[in-house]
Amino acid sequence: MSAAAIVRRVFQGLVLVALLSVPPPAAAADTVAVVIELRALNGEVRIKTKDDTLWRAAQPLQALRAGDQVTATGDSRVVLVLTQGRGTRTVTAANSPFTVDAPARPGPAGQARETLGRVVDLFLGLQKDLRTVPVAVRPILPIRVAILSPRDTQVLPGSVNFEWTGWQSLRYRIRVSGPEGVMWEAVDLPRASLSYPDSAPPLRTGVRYVWQLEAPNLPVEQARFEVLSPAEAGRVRETLKLLAGDPSGSGSLSSVAVLRAGFLLQEGLAADARRELLAAVSADPDEPTIHLLLGHVYEKTGLAELAQREFIEARQLSGRLR
Numbered sequence: 001m002s003a004a005a006i007v008r009r010v011f012q013g014l015v016l017v018a019l020l021s022v023p024p025p026a027a028a029a030d031t032v033a034v035v036i037e038l039r040a041l042n043g044e045v046r047i048k049t050k051d052d053t054l055w056r057a058a059q060p061l062q063a064l065r066a067g068d069q070v071t072a073t074g075d076s077r078v079v080l081v082l083t084q085g086r087g088t089r090t091v092t093a094a095n096s097p098f099t100v101d102a103p104a105r106p107g108p109a110g111q112a113r114e115t116l117g118r119v120v121d122l123f124l125g126l127q128k129d130l131r132t133v134p135v136a137v138r139p140i141l142p143i144r145v146a147i148l149s150p151r152d153t154q155v156l157p158g159s160v161n162f163e164w165t166g167w168q169s170l171r172y173r174i175r176v177s178g179p180e181g182v183m184w185e186a187v188d189l190p191r192a193s194l195s196y197p198d199s200a201p202p203l204r205t206g207v208r209y210v211w212q213l214e215a216p217n218l219p220v221e222q223a224r225f226e227v228l229s230p231a232e233a234g235r236v237r238e239t240l241k242l243l244a245g246d247p248s249g250s251g252s253l254s255s256v257a258v259l260r261a262g263f264l265l266q267e268g269l270a271a272d273a274r275r276e277l278l279a280a281v282s283a284d285p286d287e288p289t290i291h292l293l294l295g296h297v298y299e300k301t302g303l304a305e306l307a308q309r310e311f312i313e314a315r316q317l318s319g320r321l322r
Contacts, residue, residue: 033064033080033100034123036088037255038288038318043074043093059130060289060314061123066102079255085117088255115239119262126296130315133308144305145170145215150225151301153270157233160196160203160225164213167191173214176200178207205229225271236267254280254287261293270301288317 038045038060046055050067058070058078070091072078077092084103091098145166162174168191175185176196184200196203203209205227213221228236243260257280264273277294284290295310 030065031063031083031124032066032102033082033089034120035060035062035064035078036081036258036289037079037252039078040076040318043072043076045070045072045076045078057318059318060292061126061128063124063127064100066100068100070098070100071096079252081120081259083117083120115242115263118266119259122262122266126293128292128311130292130311130318133311133315145213145218145221146303147213147221147223148303149274150271151223151303152225153301154226154228154268155271156236156269157205157227157230161193162196162211163193164191164221166215170215174211176209176211178209203227228269236269239263254284254290258289258293265297265300270297273297286317288314291317
C-alpha cells in the first residue's frame, strides 16, 4: 500500500472517530431548552448531556433535554430559552452548574407564551453542529454580483430597501415590476442600498413584485417580494414590541434580537429578520448565535457563500468545539 493510501486511511479513521464521539442532538419531542446567547470569550461555557460523561463546549442554538447540565466559568454566560413559553434562564459562574429541568407546568398563558413556543420550534429546525463546519484556512472569494434583500420574501409595509453586492467599480440598474408591468427603475447606480421612492406608484399589499438587478456583461439577477397586509403587519409589529420588552430576562439586547429575528423568520419575513440580525451584529459582533441565525437566513434565501461565512464566524466565536 502506498504512503498516500495509508495517510488517507488514517485520516478517514480519525474522521469516523470524531463523528462517533459527537453526541446526538436532542430530539424535538425531548427538548426543554435552546441556547440563544453564548458568551465564552473570557471563560468557558460547557454542557454535559445526561447520556454523556464528558463536558463539551456549548454551541449556539443547541437543544437541551431535561437532566442536561450547563456550566460557565470566568465572565462567560449562556442564555437558554425554555420550551412551553416558560421564559429564559441565564447561566453564569455564580449559578453553575445549572441542571435543565423538565417543565412542571406550562408557563403563563398569553401571546408571549405562544410566540416563544413558535420561536423555539423554529430553532429546533435550525440545529447545526458547528463541529462539522470547516475552519476557514484560506480567504473565501468575494461573493458574486447578487441580490441581498428583499430576496424571495414578504416585507413589512413602509420603506422597501433594495440591497445587493458586487464590485464597486461597476454601475448597476434596478427595475421593479408588478402585474401591470414596470413600476420603477433606476440606472447608473453605485453599489449601495436604495429605497423605493415615494414618487413611484405605491406598492400594494398581497401583490407579488419582482425586482431585477443588472450589471454590464453579467446575467440579470432577480428576486420576488410581497408586502404584508396592514392587519398582518399590525400583528407582527405588536409581537415585536412584546419581544422588545426583554422577554429573555437577561437584560441582553442580543438575546432579544435573536428572539425577534427568529419570530420574523418564522413569519416568512426573511428581509426583516436579516435587518434585525445585522443591527445586532453591529452592536455585538462577538455573539456567535447571531451569526449562526444570520447564516440560516442567507441559506434560506439562496446565498450559500454568505451563509458559509456566517457559519464559520459562529464556529470561531464559539471557541474550541470538542
